[in-house]
Amino acid sequence: MQDSTKAFFAAICDMNGILRGKRLPAGAISKVLQDGTRMPMSSIGVDIWGTDVAGTCLTLEQGDLDGMCLPTGRGQLDLGWPAGHCPLVPLWMSKEDGSPYFADARHLLADVVARFAAQGLTPVVATEVEFYLTDPSGKPPEQASAGFDSIYSIAELADNAAFLDEIYATAAACDIQVEAATAEGAPRQFEFNLMHQADAVKAADDTLFFRQIIRNSARRHGYEACFMAKPFVGHAGSGLHVHFSVLDGEGRNIFDDGTPLGSDALRHAVAGLLETMAETSLVFAPHLNSFRRLSPGSLAPTRVAWGYENRTSAVRIPAGPGVARRIEHRVAGADANPYVVLAAILGSALYGMDLTLTPPEPVSSNSHALDLPQIAGNWHRALDWFRASDKAARILHPEFVMAFAACKQQEQDVFAAQVTDFEMKTYRQTL
Incomplete structure (x- = not known):
């Protein structure tokens, strides 16, 4: 002390x-x-x-x-x-x-991880945290900064170096491993990538604590950190993207079969994610504002779809070496509870793997424009679907x-x- x-x-x-x-x-x-x-x-x-x-x-x-x-x-x-x-x-x-009180979503996630462990499996998880630095006076970003959508701007990162350095230092002291920081697709919008780790509960802990670190540091630098999913109509929304793979008892990635397409286990997991996605929309978009982000014409998904290297799809399989073959889940907004998000994603993936479900064909074009099932389009529908869902009760x-x-x-x-x-x-x- x-x-x-x-x-x-x-x-x-x-x-x-x-x-x-x-x-x-x-x-x-x-x-x-x-x-x-x-x-x-x-x-x-x-x-x-x-x-x-x-x-x-x-x-x-x-x-x-x-x-x-x-x-x-x-x-x-x-x-x-x-x-x-x-x-x-x-x-x-x-x-x-x-006994666990399952309204505490940390228990939900721990229970899902225990289901994996019972099969000799370990999920490896990473999150991507997006947010806006906003002016405490309430000025929109186009008035509080240069106002351009300058994605991956090195200049914007350099201008905020002291803020970013403080976040890295505070996170490291809390055993939160942070990888890249990027300037995202709107003025003063940033993203941090947290490192992959084979402890999904700690990954959710880290995401929760990291958001608080960002808030606290922003205040010291004269800003407010905003984790609303869509705070500004004319600018990009903020997501909480999740990447995950699964290791077997020997530490091998079961999604890797030596090809860019990935294994049958990967496809079963994808099928589980798609099978439950509409009914669990409320998990990923839990607030009134959340649904302003999930709209056509953006890289936030609206359709229940998957694809290889396709950022319009809800579930994306990134390219890269086979040992890192993984699934990216792109539905959740920055406003979502990370414990519930990870519990729903990992639980749905295991659901698909247990039932050896088969996904539809992957999407290689703009998924918004395709005749595919929809993620809930509004808050009321999402609640109705969630409340009536047998799958949500089973997975969570x-x-x-x-x-x-x-x-x-x-x-x-x-x-x-x-x-x-x-x-x-x-x-x-x-x-």
Whole structure:
């Protein structure tokens, strides 16, 4: 413990991917690292505004009972909050009897990884994190910068070198391995690639913590980091792309058959991803704003399709050496919960492999223009499909499906009750 530490945060990750917890005095850290702490079970299932979700029936109906928030084993992490040294102790929630509470999506992902392990398999996972650096005053990027869509701009990376260097240093101190940083397809939009690793739960942990590192560093440099899927109508959306392969007990990549096409196992995994994609759209696009990103005319997918080296498809097989043969899943937005995203992707892939499903033919043209099944086109449809899906309950867990659907229903109801400025401008003087 550093002498400068006066307090620490003990936190869980809620269903929306937001850290929630307590600030405790430094003297309590040993106890929390050993025994954890208690928080209401309802706290992991609150809506985007932090309000209890009535549909989970955890508050008034059950007396708002506590769950056990236990240490994940990661210890304490300094994610760079600006108000002095205040590290994070990450926790995950179990029930009073010690069994997993599957509304905590970290348990979902751990359960999927255990299913792979039962077959002698290990997923190897990497994420790509996109975001905007925005002006705290609310100026759009074309006013706050040069305003050009200058993808892969070295100049933009050079102009933000101090910010980027700080992120690399903070991440390294937290055992988060970061590879490339790029300037993406809009002003002040960036992407970081995290390194592949054979621990999918840690990969999700790292993605969650890395987003907080970016937020904290952005504040110190006079910006805000925005992880909305589509914050600006005239500019590119931000995704959370996932790359993965699978190793057998000898450490061999089962997607590699020595050819650029990949193995039967790869195709079975692709088929599972496609089979479940429409019904799990809510996982990858969990918010009202998410669906502004999933639109034709962009590299964000709208169709249930796969292809080799095709970035218009939802599932892409990148080129490269056979030992690195992998699948890229391109549906999730930067606003999605990384635990749920990885659980759904890996669970769907294993589903396809277990059933030896066969995918349709790969797409080699613009998938948006093809007559193919669609990813849910709006938030309401995505919720309806998810709630009714037997596959979602099988791949994830019925407890999570119920809680997540209740959360999204409450959020939809709140949005539907709002009268927006645009609505007022449209109707106030014309009707």
